[in-house]
Every structure is written in C-alpha cells, then in structure tokens.
Amino acid sequence: MATRKRTFVQAVNEALDQAMAADPTVIVLGEDVAGGAGQKEDAWGGVMGATKGLIGKYGAGRVIDTPISETGLVGMAVGAATTGLRPVAELMFIDFIGVCLDQLLNQAAKLRYMFGGKAKVPLVVRTMTGAGLRAAAQHSQSLYAMTTAIPGLKTVVPSNAYDAKGLLLSAIADDDPVIFCEPKSLYTTSGDVPEESYTVPLGKAAIARAGKSVTIVACGRMVDTSLAAAKTLASEGIDAEVIDLRTLSPLDEDAVLESLGKTGYLVVVDEATPRCGMAADISALAVDKGFDLLRGPIRRVTAPHCPVPFSPVLEDAYIPSPARVVEAVRSSLEG
Amino acid sequence: MATAVTMPRLGLTMVEGTVVEWKSSPGDIVEKGQILLVIESEKVEVEVEAFCGGTLAAIYVEPGTTVPIGSLLGVLTDPGESFDRGAFERSFVPEVEGAPAGAGAAHDSLPAAATGPVRAPQSGVKAAPAARALAKKLGLDLESIPGSGPGGRITVEDVERAGSSEPSLSIDAEGNGPPLLLISGFGVDKTSWRRQIDHLRQSFTVISYDPQGIGASRPMPADSLTIAAMAEEAASAAGDRGPLTVVGASMGAAIALELALERPTAVAALVLITPPIAPDARLEAVLRASLEFDAPQAEGRIRAMLPWFLSRGFLAETPKREAAAQALRAMAARTPLATLRRQAHAFGAWLGTRSADLAQLSMPTLVIAGAEDVLVPAFHAEHVASAIPGARLEVLEGAGHAVTIERADRVNELVETFSRRR
Numbered sequence: 001m002a003t004r005k006r007t008f009v010q011a012v013n014e015a016l017d018q019a020m021a022a023d024p025t026v027i028v029l030g031e032d033v034a035g036g037a038g039q040k041e042d043a044w045g046g047v048m049g050a051t052k053g054l055i056g057k058y059g060a061g062r063v064i065d066t067p068i069s070e071t072g073l074v075g076m077a078v079g080a081a082t083t084g085l086r087p088v089a090e091l092m093f094i095d096f097i098g099v100c101l102d103q104l105l106n107q108a109a110k111l112r113y114m115f116g117g118k119a120k121v122p123l124v125v126r127t128m129t130g131a132g133l134r135a136a137a138q139h140s141q142s143l144y145a146m147t148t149a150i151p152g153l154k155t156v157v158p159s160n161a162y163d164a165k166g167l168l169l170s171a172i173a174d175d176d177p178v179i180f181c182e183p184k185s186l187y188t189t190s191g192d193v194p195e196e197s198y199t200v201p202l203g204k205a206a207i208a209r210a211g212k213s214v215t216i217v218a219c220g221r222m223v224d225t226s227l228a229a230a231k232t233l234a235s236e237g238i239d240a241e242v243i244d245l246r247t248l249s250p251l252d253e254d255a256v257l258e259s260l261g262k263t264g265y266l267v268v269v270d271e272a273t274p275r276c277g278m279a280a281d282i283s284a285l286a287v288d289k290g291f292d293l294l295r296g297p298i299r300r301v302t303a304p305h306c307p308v309p310f311s312p313v314l315e316d317a318y319i320p321s322p323a324r325v326v327e328a329v330r331s332s333l334e335g
Numbered sequence: 336m337a338t339a340v341t342m343p344r345l346g347l348t349m350v351e352g353t354v355v356e357w358k359s360s361p362g363d364i365v366e367k368g369q370i371l372l373v374i375e376s377e378k379v380e381v382e383v384e385a386f387c388g389g390t391l392a393a394i395y396v397e398p399g400t401t402v403p404i405g406s407l408l409g410v411l412t413d414p415g416e417s418f419d420r421g422a423f424e425r426s427f428v429p430e431v432e433g434a435p436a437g438a439g440a441a442h443d444s445l446p447a448a449a450t451g452p453v454r455a456p457q458s459g460v461k462a463a464p465a466a467r468a469l470a471k472k473l474g475l476d477l478e479s480i481p482g483s484g485p486g487g488r489i490t491v492e493d494v495e496r497a498g499s500s501e502p503s504l505s506i507d508a509e510g511n512g513p514p515l516l517l518i519s520g521f522g523v524d525k526t527s528w529r530r531q532i533d534h535l536r537q538s539f540t541v542i543s544y545d546p547q548g549i550g551a552s553r554p555m556p557a558d559s560l561t562i563a564a565m566a567e568e569a570a571s572a573a574g575d576r577g578p579l580t581v582v583g584a585s586m587g588a589a590i591a592l593e594l595a596l597e598r599p600t601a602v603a604a605l606v607l608i609t610p611p612i613a614p615d616a617r618l619e620a621v622l623r624a625s626l627e628f629d630a631p632q633a634e635g636r637i638r639a640m641l642p643w644f645l646s647r648g649f650l651a652e653t654p655k656r657e658a659a660a661q662a663l664r665a666m667a668a669r670t671p672l673a674t675l676r677r678q679a680h681a682f683g684a685w686l687g688t689r690s691a692d693l694a695q696l697s698m699p700t701l702v703i704a705g706a707e708d709v710l711v712p713a714f715h716a717e718h719v720a721s722a723i724p725g726a727r728l729e730v731l732e733g734a735g736h737a738v739t740i741e742r743a744d745r746v747n748e749l750v751e752t753f754s755r756r757r
Binding site: 292294 | 463464465466467468484485486488490491
C-alpha cells in the first residue's frame with residue numbers, strides 16, 4: 001500500500017480506525033470523542049478531530065461520549081480493560097490527570113501485580129501535552145515524567161506522524177496500561193505515513209540524526225527543536241547525534257549509552273520542568289551506567305521550574321529553543 | 336552463600352530481644368523451617384525458624400544476652416562452604432541502624448569506636464570521566480598529565496597525547512629574522528612571553544615552547560629532572576635554526592646559562608632576566624611552600640605567590656595585579672603538581688653549581704634585574720654580570736621579579752637594542 005503525507009492528528013485517527021477495524025474489543029471513550037450525543041456522520045470527533053469519523057463507522061457502542069468527568073471515564077476504561085476490552089480513553093489534556101490519578105496510579109498500574117498476573121489492563125489513555133498553543137498554565141503542561149515514575153504504566157511520547165500511528169497501534173496491542181502523550185503543537189505537522197497498519201515497538205528509541213560530536217537526547221516536540229539545533233551546529237563543524245526516545249517507559253537505555261559511547265558528550269532536551277524530570281533521569285543514567293564515557297559535563301535544556309505562562313512572549317521564552325540547545329552543546333563541548 | 340541470622344522484630348514496639356536457647360550447635364546441618372533458636376522479648380518466648388537450609392556455621396550471641404533487633408546472632412552457610420567467622424562479622428551490615436554485630440551488641444559492652452582508614456577525597460586533579468578511564472587503561476598517572484581543558488581539566492585528548500609517542504613539545508615559532516629562543520621559568524609556560532613575542536616578532540623568529548609536563552606538551556617522564564635536561568629540551572625546541580639569541584627568565588635564565596655553557600656554539604647571545612645563581616634559602620623556601628597546596632591553581636597559592644613576583648607599586652594597582660593573578664591562575668591550571676615538584680627539585684639542585692663556570696662564557700650577554708625583586712634579589716644578577724666577561728647589567732628601578740610583565744616595554748626595548756648593537 002501507499003505511503004502519503006498525513007498530519008500527526010490524522011495519523012492518530014488512522015491508527016484508531018485501523019485498530020477498531022481489526023479488533024472488535026477496541027473501544028474509544030472520552031469527552032466529545034463522538035461529537036456530542038446523537039451526532040453521526042458530521043460528528044466533530046474530539047476537540048482536535050482525533051476521533052473524527054469513528055462514530056459513523058463503529059457506532060455509539062464502541063465510540064462512547066462520556067460526561068465531563070475524567071474520574072468517571074478513566075475509571076470506566078480501567079474496569080473495561082480488566083474485563084477484556086481494549087479501551088482507548090481520551091484524557092483531553094494531561095493537565096486533567098489529577099482527578100483520575102488514583103484510577104491510573106493505584107488501579108491501572110497495580111492490578112496485574114496485585115492479582116499475581118491473573119488480571120491485565122490493556123488500556124491506552126491518549127492525552128494532549130505541551131505548551132505553545134496559548135492554552136495557559138492548566139492546559140499546557142508536559143507531565144509525562146510523572147507517569148514515567150509510576151511502575152506499571154508505560155509512557156509514550158511520539159515526535160512525528162509516522163511514529164504516532166505505529167506507536168499508538170503498539171500501545172493498543174499492549175497488555176499493559178499505556179499513557180500516550182500527544183504533543184498538541186505537533187498535531188498539524190505532517191510526515192510520510194504508510195496507509196497500512198504497522199507498529200513501532202515500545203521501548204525502542206530512534207536515531208533521528210546520526211552524528212559523532214555530541215549526543216542530544218529528546219522526545220516529542222523537542223526532537224524537532226534538537227534537529228534544528230543540529231543543523232546550526234553542523235555549520236560550525238559540530239556533528240550532533242539526535243536520539244528520539246519515543247517511549248520514556250520502557251526506556252531504551254542502550255540507545256542513549258551507545259550514542260554516548262560514540263560521542264562522549266550529552267545534552268538532554270526536555271519541554272517539561274527540570275526537577276525530577278526526563279532530563280534529570282537521562283543525566284542520571286549517563287552518570288550511573290556511562291560515567292567512563294563522559295568527556296565533558298552533561299547539559300540539560302528544559303523549561304524553567306514554573307507554570308507555563310499565558311503571555312505569548314513569556315510562553316515562547318519558556319519553551320526550549322534551538323538556540324538554547326546550540327548554546328548547551330557548545331557549553332558541554334567547551335566544558 | 337553465608338546468610339545472617341539476626342534478632343527479628345516481633346512487633347512494632349520491639350527494640351531488643353534476648354537469646355534464650357540455641358536449638359542447634361555450630362557445625363549442625365539444619366533444614367529450612369527447623370527451629371534454630373528461642374528468643375524472648377517483652378516476656379514472650381518465640382521460636383525462630385531457619386529461613387534457609389544449611390550449616391549453622393557460627394553463633395555470635397550466647398544465651399542470656401540481650402541485643403537490639405537486627406543484631407547478628409548466627410550464620411548459616413551452604414554445606415561445604417568455607418567460612419571466616421571474623422571476616423563475616425566485620426563485613427556484616429545491620430539492616431537496623433545501630434545494631435552491631437555479634438556479642439558486641441550486648442548492652443553491657445560499649446559501642447566500638449569507628450576504626451579503619453577514612454577514605455580521603457580525591458586529589459585536586461580535574462579530569463573528564465572518560466579521560467580518567469583512559470588513563471587507567473593506559474596505566475598513566477593522571478597527576479603527571481597536564482590538562483588543556485577548561486580550568487585545567489584533563490581531556491581525553493590530553494591522555495591520548497600522554498600515551499602517544501608523538502613529538503612531545505608544543506613549540507611556537509612566530510615572526511621573521513634571526514632565531515630568538517624564549518625559555519620560561521618555574522611552572523611557567525609559553526603564554527607568559529606574550530608581550531615579548533608580540534614585539535620581538537618584528538625583528539626575530541621568536542621561538543617559545545611549553546616545557547615537558549606543562550600546557551599542551553607531553554607529561555613529564557617519570558625519571559628525575561635536571562636543569563641540564565631542561566637545557567637540552569630548550570635546544571631541541573629551537574631545532575637547527577642556527578646560532579640563537581637565548582632569552583631566559585628566572586629558572587629559565589638558569590636553563591639558558593646551562594645551555595650556553597654546554598653548547599657555546601649554539602648560543603650567539605644571551606639575555607638573562609632575573610637570573611638566580613647561588614643557593615638561596617629564601618628562594619628555596621618559597622618554592623617548597625608553593626608546592627604545599629592541593630592544586631597549583633588553588634586560590635591561596637596564587638595569592639601567596641603574587642607578592643614574591645610583583646613589586647609593591649605593581650601590587651598596589653588593582654587591575655594590573657588582578658590581570659597578573661588571572662594569568663598566573665590560568666598557567667597554574669595547565670601545570671600539574673608533579674611537574675612543579677620535579678622542576679623545584681631540579682632547580683634547587685642546580686643553584687650553586689655553576690657560579691665558578693661563568694667566566695668561560697664569551698658570547699655577548701645582557702643581564703636584567705628588578706631592583707625590588709625579593710624572590711631572586713638583584714645581587715644574583717650582579718654576581719652573574721660581573722662573572723661573565725663583557726656582560727652588561729640593567730637593574731630596573733622599582734621592578735619586582737616579574738620584570739617581563741611589570742616592565743614589558745622596557746625589557747623588549749633592552750633586548751632589541753642589545754641585539755642591534757651586536
């Protein structure tokens with residue numbers, strides 16, 4: 001089948017469609033995922049159109065509009081998963097995770113363990129993350145480090161349309177609960193996406209750009225930021241390797257360490273806040289398991305430890321830029 | 336595997352227990368689940384089972400003794416496993432804080448004072464982790480490798496250079512004209528000559544180099560160092576450029592003298608700046624004191640050295656003094672302590688050995704001294720100038736030891752006029 005240009009959100013939609021077509025146990029539920037009660041063909045399909053068209057194809061029994069209660073809809077999805085369905089719940093913004101955290105932290109993440117493997121929770125929670133859309137402090141956070149810290153949950157952060165489709169199909173097929181973080185600023189970016197169903201494995205990082213001078217580790221939107229920085233650096237004779245983690249849990253430690261072994265320098269770029277975050281985690285990995293590989297200091301490029309500002313000027317300053325990545329790389333190389 | 340049997344915690348409030356009776360003796364084979372001993376806590380006696388099978392290899396707490404929870408009571412080993420009672424007790428790490436091993440846990444004995452060596456923090460050597468690992472692999476001593484990275488950090492490249500058989504000196508040759516060789520002093524590299532090089536390059540091919548063990552040059556070899564060896568090194572830095580005007584400052588002047596005495600035909604003219612010649616208790620004391628720091632760039636060392644190098648007038652001018660401090664700091668960061676120690680030793684051993692030979696020299700010689708030099712006072716220069724036939728002496732009023740910095744223009748002018756006159 002053919003490969004064509006698709007936007008990130010179209011790739012997500014296609015993955016849902018193909019998973020539902022292939023497996024009758026796959027259901028979709030969330031706020032406005034159908035498009036409002038009674039709507040069919042012209043349904044909205046989620047606030048960003050990620051579930052557009054599904055109600056018409058699969059009916060209200062498998063595409064369920066829920067009340068505005070994350071507590072209820074995520075809890076319902078966890079229960080549905082334990083009974084054998086493969087629910088894909090939409091938590092509109094990851095910022096709303098607070099009201100359904102118990103369902104994820106103490107139920108979804110623990111049930112397989114508490115029942116000695118006799119229960120499983122094949123659940124996917126799709127959720128929008130990240131800043132850049134002037135959505136203010138309560139609709140802009142990148143909280144994937146929080147779910148990464150919970151054993152029993154898998155956390156996926158795709159960086160492009162191709163991976164979004166392949167990783168979502170892997171997540172739906174996975175028997176464990178997966179938090180699927182969709183950087184909303186990437187929704188309208190497009191890339192080559194094969195028409196057929198395919199998977200990108202969880203726990204396998206990608207080398208977004210091969211290089212030998214310095215390793216830049218990123219995920220989600222920051223992969224593009226890092227690639228832009230790498231382009232500038234290349235003009236200075238610095239050949240950066242960009243590692244796209246794709247999934248934060250499981251983490252492809254080998255990919256990071258192998259690259260570090262090649263370059264000796266590490267810069268970690270994260271759109272999230274710096275404390276106990278992904279960048280700190282990868283830095284710790286390098287020191288714990290790759291200390292002897294380090295030729296210079298590790299540098300982190302993250303958002304500051306503060307809420308995402310609503311002022312457009314401040315929000316733009318908040319998000320790590322290619323210029324800051326370039327500066328961090330120079331600083332690591334110069335020591 | 337040896338498995339510790341410890342005083343169990345039977346309830347949340349239990350803090351200690353008494354061994355009532357051992358049901359097995361050392362050497363007995365016990366099975367998993369077998370009653371191993373009886374303990375008593377809060378008036379209740381409880382049987383303690385062996386939680387793995389094996390040989391009861393040792394009993395550390397005898398019946399009737401009360402010990403805190405977590406204390407080592409006995410040990411089970413695999414059948415046939417060799418067991419060192421004392422070693423196990425020493426290596427035992429209690430899971431409960433403060434629970435000592437064995438009978439030492441008993442109430443009536445005092446806690447043993449912490450003994451054994453306390454691990455000292457690493458030396459002042461700064462090295463990238465990868466450089467450290469490479470040095471270990473190559474069997475190189477990090478302390479002897481000059482660091483060229485920021486703040487003197489030893490880089491992978493520095494270690495690679497140290498381990499390679501490439502030419503060992505970092506040499507610069509700038510400008511056009513007859514060859515002029517600059518020899519730097521104790522713990523000083525070629526950057527100290529910047530103001531001379533910038534001026535003298537107009538009329539000379541100015542050759543400067545980092546001595547072995549400093550800056551970008553190879554590390555110091557392990558064998559002992561002498562001023563004669565440093566003179567050979569200076570000659571090799573100049574290569575075969577023909578007769579040289581040799582300019583040496585401080586210990587560099589000693590090296591220049593040695594070179595002139597050993598290879599008189601290679602030296603066309605000699606400029607000796609603040610040359611030391613006789614044994615000097617103060618000079619040697621300052622050298623020794625300058626080694627008593629964790630790192631050459633230690634701020635205390637820099638601050639303590641400055642008054643020996645600079646005159647009162649120069650020290651009083653803050654921007655100049657701080658610029659000198661900064662230059663000294665940067666140079667010190669490129670110089671490992673091991674290099675300083677060997678240089679100091681070679682320098683001390685040389686002083687006094689050549690006083691009587693100076694009359695042999697016949698090349699034109701200019702001697703420059705600082706009237707306020709307290710490190711190598713002008714009487715050294717006066718002695719040198721009077722002993723070398725035809726030598727000219729210039730004592731710069733108000734100048735300290737670092738005349739090339741304090742009076743850079745005057746020194747440049749003197750060197751140039753001296754060469755032109757010849």
